[in-house]
Amino acid sequence: xxxxxxxxxxxxxxxxxxxxxxxxxxxxxxxxxxxxxxxxxxxxxxxxxxxxxxxxxxxxxxxxxxxxxxxxxxxxxxxxxxxxxxxxxxxxxxxxxxxxxxxxxxxxxxxxxxxxxxxxxxxxxxxxxxxxxxxxxxxxxxxxxxxxxxxxxxxxxxxxxxxxxxxxxxxxxxxxxxxxxxxxxxxxxxxxxxxxxxxxxxxxxxxxxxxxxxxxxxxxxxxxxxxxxxxxxxxxxxxxxxxxxxxxxxxxxxxxxxxxxxxxxxxxxxxxxxxxxxxxxxxxxxxxxxxxxxxxxxxxxxxxxxxxxxxxxxxxxxxxxxxxxxxxxxxxxxxxxxxxxxxxxxxxxxxxxxxxxxxxxxxxxxxxxxxxxxxxxxxxxxxxxxxxxxxxxxxxxxxxxxxxxxxxxxxxxxxxxxxxxxxxxxxxxxxxxxxxxxxxxxxxxxxxxxxxxxxxxxxxxxxxxxxxxxxxxxxxxxxxxxxxxxxxxxxxxxxxxxxxxxxxxxxxxxxxxxxxxxxxxxxxxxxxxxxxxxxxxxxxxxxxxxxxxxxxxxxxxxxxxxxxxxxxxxxxxxxxxxxxxxxxxxxxxxxxxxxxxxxxxxxxxxxxxxxxxxxxxxxxxxxxxxxxxxxxxxxxxxxxxxxxxxxxxxxxxxxxxxxxxxxxxxxxxxxxxxxxxxxxxxxxxxxxxxxxxxxxxxxxxxxxxxxxxxxxxxxxxxxxxx
Ligand code: ADP
Ligand code: ZN
Ligand code: ZN
Numbered sequence: 001x002x003x004x005x006x007x008x009x010x011x012x013x014x015x016x017x018x019x020x021x022x023x024x025x026x027x028x029x030x031x032x033x034x035x036x037x038x039x040x041x042x043x044x045x046x047x048x049x050x051x052x053x054x055x056x057x058x059x060x061x062x063x064x065x066x067x068x069x070x071x072x073x074x075x076x077x078x079x080x081x082x083x084x085x086x087x088x089x090x091x092x093x094x095x096x097x098x099x100x101x102x103x104x105x106x107x108x109x110x111x112x113x114x115x116x117x118x119x120x121x122x123x124x125x126x127x128x129x130x131x132x133x134x135x136x137x138x139x140x141x142x143x144x145x146x147x148x149x150x151x152x153x154x155x156x157x158x159x160x161x162x163x164x165x166x167x168x169x170x171x172x173x174x175x176x177x178x179x180x181x182x183x184x185x186x187x188x189x190x191x192x193x194x195x196x197x198x199x200x201x202x203x204x205x206x207x208x209x210x211x212x213x214x215x216x217x218x219x220x221x222x223x224x225x226x227x228x229x230x231x232x233x234x235x236x237x238x239x240x241x242x243x244x245x246x247x248x249x250x251x252x253x254x255x256x257x258x259x260x261x262x263x264x265x266x267x268x269x270x271x272x273x274x275x276x277x278x279x280x281x282x283x284x285x286x287x288x289x290x291x292x293x294x295x296x297x298x299x300x301x302x303x304x305x306x307x308x309x310x311x312x313x314x315x316x317x318x319x320x321x322x323x324x325x326x327x328x329x330x331x332x333x334x335x336x337x338x339x340x341x342x343x344x345x346x347x348x349x350x351x352x353x354x355x356x357x358x359x360x361x362x363x364x365x366x367x368x369x370x371x372x373x374x375x376x377x378x379x380x381x382x383x384x385x386x387x388x389x390x391x392x393x394x395x396x397x398x399x400x401x402x403x404x405x406x407x408x409x410x411x412x413x414x415x416x417x418x419x420x421x422x423x424x425x426x427x428x429x430x431x432x433x434x435x436x437x438x439x440x441x442x443x444x445x446x447x448x449x450x451x452x453x454x455x456x457x458x459x460x461x462x463x464x465x466x467x468x469x470x471x472x473x474x475x476x477x478x479x480x481x482x483x484x485x486x487x488x489x490x491x492x493x494x495x496x497x498x499x500x501x502x503x504x505x506x507x508x509x510x511x512x513x514x515x516x517x518x519x520x521x522x523x524x525x526x527x528x529x530x531x532x533x534x535x536x537x538x539x540x541x542x543x544x545x546x547x548x549x550x551x552x553x554x555x556x557x558x559x560x561x562x563x564x565x566x567x568x569x570x571x572x573x574x575x576x577x578x579x580x581x582x583x584x585x586x587x588x589x590x591x592x593x594x595x596x597x598x599x600x601x602x603x604x605x606x607x608x609x610x611x612x613x614x615x616x617x618x619x620x621x622x623x624x625x626x627x628x629x630x631x632x633x634x635x636x637x638x639x640x641x642x643x644x645x646x647x648x649x650x651x652x653x654x655x656x657x658x659x660x661x662x663x664x665x666x667x668x669x670x671x672x673x674x675x676x677x678x679x680x681x682x683x684x685x686x687x688x689x690x691x692x693x694x695x696x697x698x699x700x701x702x703x704x705x706x707x708x709x710x711x712x713x714x715x716x717x718x719x720x721x722x
Pocket of ligand 1: 220
């Protein structure tokens with residue numbers, strides 16, 4: 001009886017053997033349901049071994065194999081295996097993450113196809129010319145050749161579903177494109193820089209090439225993506241386009257859809273209903289989808305005709321998954337481009353220092369778009385020195401009058417603040433009490449609209465107390481500033497202005513977010529108060545002023561990546577100002593107006609900032625000059641987490657080669673989260689290979705350790721949060 005080897009979502013790096021009466025090699029890459037423990041689990045067939053790992057008579061039989069959709073191809077299994085290897089996760093966990101839940105459960109996938117037109121393919125024509133043995137697929141192919149093209153439903157009526165599936169699996173028939181031309185609408189005339197970028201990148205289209213497309217905000221990177229995508233589609237290839245957060249970029253989705261009206265575009269992100277996600281995934285898998293547009297999980301879309309990968313805003317931290325399998329979709333996308341010998345384009349106005357370094361070293365090719373596509377110049381950036389100023393709810397007089405001038409001119413202003421809520425904390429001036437979360441080492445944030453105190457880490461919330469819970473004082477005050485408080489003050493200062501707050505609270509759903517964007521675009525708001533959501537690629541033609549409040553904290557943060565993030569964020573948010581034909585201005589309120597980071601911003605000099613930051617990283621021995629992994633542990637008691645990490649460090653000492661450096665365990669900055677105490681241990685090496693082989697041996701040894709039941713641990717390779 002055939003044996004199938006299955007990857008199951010369990011946190012140990014092990015595969016499981018089962019028997020399957022009718023299994024063949026064609027079932028590798030298919031989803032299955034199997035009995036496991038007392039219940040049932042879903043997994044993926046990854047091999048058909050001749051012999052089982054255990055006594056074959058003890059093997060159980062699989063319950064169900066999903067055969068209605070094509071199996072995942074070998075290159076997809078390689079991608080999953082690489083992900084498991086590199087991030088030191090179990091293959092079954094990677095599979096569970098990469099496959100849509102419905103498909104993985106081996107559920108039926110409904111409404112898969114509109115009803116495509118089919119015709120014999122080149123392979124089919126060859127078979128017809130020299131038919132070998134008679135089969136039902138051959139009979140159906142002959143029928144199709146006589147009538148072609150035919151709808152799939154018509155073929156199904158003639159033979160049966162299985163025969164049609166067989167025909168497609170053998171590659172004897174293919175979908176005939178119908179209807180509208182691929183590219184539609186009038187195309188803008190490319191700028192000289194766009195033209196050069198498209199030409200240069202297109203010239204490497206025949207094999208693997210990684211490009212960093214460094215284009216200032218508004219330089220028209222998207223237009224470059226669209227032209228390259230058009231080339232790939234015209235060559236009959238599929239395009240994978242990754243974006244950091246699809247809910248925030250409906251404009252991009254609309255632009256892609258408008259440009260490629262004749263193409264099949266599939267959106268893939270975690271916000272989709274299960275059925276839609278499975279359907280999109282299978283459309284990609286079976287080669288129907290022309291463009292897959294999605295967030296980080298879309299990097300796992302199977303794409304048999306893949307020809308181009310585009311990564312928009314490649315610096316964005318949301319490409320790194322922060323839980324479970326902690327993969328970087330950007331890095332996997334580059335790996336995939338190499339695997340499939342296709343071009344990958346990493347685009348950003350503010351590239352990550354990692355990618356920037358690759359471009360410097362020649363590992364990535366480099367194209368720059370230094371000019372905005374539309375006539376307007378980059379905004380003027382100035383610092384407002386707040387050291388000797390009295391601020392009104394955090395707003396300087398200079399910023400207020402700049403806003404007033406915009407109101408006068410009928411233009412929009414944005415006050416950018418990287419914090420949510422009315423105020424970070426509620427505090428008591430009498431006894432010093434502050435509102436801390438009972439489960440986390442974080443402060444609760446005041447939300448005035450619904451009068452709640454809310455933890456932004458674990459989500460727990462409660463009513464705002466009327467008196468100090470510690471001393472009974474009636475005069476407890478919100479301390480610090482948040483978007484809601486600034487919104488309230490701006491409304492007082494400018495009673496005739498329409499003030500609109502844009503943050504995670506006012507845009508909880510995609511519909512709310514789109515409504516806000518529409519309000520702004522229609523010019524129905526005068527002053528916007530926003531958080532980092534506002535920094536992502538939107539076009540607001542009437543927005544001409546960005547005021548930045550409270551940015552200094554990131555200059556001196558403990559995290560070595562904080563300045564890089566601040567620079568990126570301010571450059572991105574500044575890029576919102578003056579996108580169309582109006583001139584833009586950015587005013588940064590700061591106590592450090594001479595800081596080199598702000599000076600580089602003022603001169604729009606990313607290169608100078610990157611050189612400075614890379615120098616600092618080099619002398620401190622931080623990435624990208626070194627490679628890191630973080631072992632994290634959490635338990636109800638901090639001492640348990642730390643004790644485990646100490647033991648892990650002792651094990652490492654016996655295994656690590658000289659190039660691998662093991663730090664001491666430390667509590668995490670946010671130590672307590674959801675009633676668990678967390679600590680971490682950093683491992684660093686000058687070479688990726690040395691780090692990887694050490695991790696393999698070390699984590700293997702750690703899995704054998706006896707640990708308290710309540711302790712959990714995980715590893716984060718190339719961590720972003722340290
Ligand atoms: P980026 O993604 O680099 O920030 P976009 O692709 O969003 O920039 O382009 C900025 C604006 O310039 C958009 O409104 C876009 O339609 C316009 N644009 C881009 N390229 C051209 C061009 N060649 N001619 C005219 N307008 C262009
Ligand atoms: Zn008090
Ligand atoms: Zn909490």
